Amino acid sequence: MSKQAKTKSPQHRVPLLELEGLATSFFTQRGEVQAVRGVSLQISPGKILGIVGESGSGKSITCMSILRLLKSSGKIIGGKAMFEGTDLFTLKEEEMRQLRGNDIAVIFQDPMTSLNPTMSVGDQVMETILRHKNVSKAEARARTIELFELVRIPSPESRLNSYPHEFSGGMRQRVMIAIALSCDPKLLIADEPTTALDVTIQRQILTLIKDIQARMDMAVILITHDLGVIAEVTDRVLVMYGGLVMEEGRVNDIFANPRHPYTQGLMASIPDMSGKRQARLQPIPGSPPDMNAPPTGCPFSPRCEHVRVQCSQELPPLYGREDANYLVEGQSVRCWLHHSDAPFVEGVNSPDLVQVER
Numbered sequence: 001m002s003k004q005a006k007t008k009s010p011q012h013r014v015p016l017l018e019l020e021g022l023a024t025s026f027f028t029q030r031g032e033v034q035a036v037r038g039v040s041l042q043i044s045p046g047k048i049l050g051i052v053g054e055s056g057s058g059k060s061i062t063c064m065s066i067l068r069l070l071k072s073s074g075k076i077i078g079g080k081a082m083f084e085g086t087d088l089f090t091l092k093e094e095e096m097r098q099l100r101g102n103d104i105a106v107i108f109q110d111p112m113t114s115l116n117p118t119m120s121v122g123d124q125v126m127e128t129i130l131r132h133k134n135v136s137k138a139e140a141r142a143r144t145i146e147l148f149e150l151v152r153i154p155s156p157e158s159r160l161n162s163y164p165h166e167f168s169g170g171m172r173q174r175v176m177i178a179i180a181l182s183c184d185p186k187l188l189i190a191d192e193p194t195t196a197l198d199v200t201i202q203r204q205i206l207t208l209i210k211d212i213q214a215r216m217d218m219a220v221i222l223i224t225h226d227l228g229v230i231a232e233v234t235d236r237v238l239v240m241y242g243g244l245v246m247e248e249g250r251v252n253d254i255f256a257n258p259r260h261p262y263t264q265g266l267m268a269s270i271p272d273m274s275g276k277r278q279a280r281l282q283p284i285p286g287s288p289p290d291m292n293a294p295p296t297g298c299p300f301s302p303r304c305e306h307v308r309v310q311c312s313q314e315l316p317p318l319y320g321r322e323d324a325n326y327l328v329e330g331q332s333v334r335c336w337l338h339h340s341d342a343p344f345v346e347g348v349n350s351p352d353l354v355q356v357e358r
């Protein structure tokens with residue numbers, strides 16, 4: 001590999017990407033769909049950030065906005081995306097195109113639709129390398145073999161000439177990962193990369209991503225519906241609902257002490273909080289908000305068992321440890337129950353939750 005494990009430097013602590021107040025809407029015949037309504041996040045090199053939330057919560061559109069790969073009706077209407085000090089939202093399209101696939105790579109859910117069925121898998125990886133790097137064809141081929149080894153495709157040299165339909169779903173996803181890694185990205189965005197695969201293969205692919213991420217000191221944003229995956233693979237987690245961040249923090253803290261009623265609803269769907277889980281999200285009673293006309297106040301208010309008058313009138317801010325001392329460092333929660341005047345609600349704003357060893 002041309003890029004072996006990098007040494008960790010003080011730079012490690014500087015965020016690679018800082019997204020601030022992202023707002024993205026779709027302007028459709030039915031009116032404005034407010035898909036993302038002010039999302040901020042940070043990610044540093046060598047870290048994995050998980051984004052979790054029900055369908056329609058804005059996970060993919062947040063990432064598509066960072067990549068500036070929105071459908072034409074989608075517009076970024078607010079916010080900044082500082083990547084190594086440059087706001088991605090101010091780059092020219094050509095500069096952004098250079099960055100995509102070079103510094104920032106993406107893997108989607110369905111490798112069959114992302115791969116070209118008429119081209120061999122080897123050619124598809126080589127094509128990406130030749131487009132982005134100033135190398136000869138022979139060098140691109142050698143690099144492709146290295147990448148196939150890295151993503152553990154058996155007999156890499158002889159598989160270069162295979163076509164996507166000759167590969168299983170798991171192997172196709174490995175090819176997609178090889179394409180994504182071909183230019184040594186600093187940030188990999190993986191949008192439900194294993195949802196289409198069976199459980200054993202899912203685990204293999206996620207272990208592979210985590211292993212490669214650590215070796216390459218790459219930052220990864222991993223979108224998933226699966227809280228088990230979040231628990232096992234990520235460092236921090238961001239819980240989204242109604243186009244907003246509802247709760248954020250270190251994975252261990254959020255799993256030990258979820259403080260948002262929505263996060264608690266998600267966690268309640270996990271049968272075994274300490275074991276190796278396969279659990280997927282169970283629907284919480286009620287439906288997610290219509291983003292054509294999201295509720296004025298807390299978007300979770302129509303489904304929340306603790307709802308109060310103020311909740312449906314005004315959007316709560318994100319509260320942190322400086323507002324509520326039972327929250328842990330780096331945890332933030334968008335719920336009125338963390339206001340200093342809020343009534344005591346057992347399990348939500350009580351200070352006595354137990355740290356769970358994971």
Ligand SMILES: Nc1ncnc2c1ncn2[C@@H]1O[C@H](COP(=O)(O)OP(=O)(O)OP(=O)(O)O)[C@@H](O)[C@H]1O
Nearest residue numbers: 026033035054055056057058059060061062071291
């Ligand atoms: N092309 C589009 N036109 C109009 N609205 C859209 C479009 N794409 C997404 N949306 C809306 O934006 C909101 C956020 O969608 P997004 O795809 O980010 O959800 P998600 O959290 O990734 O869900 P899932 O888990 O199902 O992938 C949803 O309300 C969705 O209906």
Ligand code: SF4
Nearest residue numbers: 298301304311335336
């Ligand atoms: S702000 Fe109100 S409705 Fe929203 S989660 Fe908190 S208690 Fe529930």
Ligand SMILES: [Mg+2]
Nearest residue numbers: 059060061191
């Ligand atoms: Mg999605």
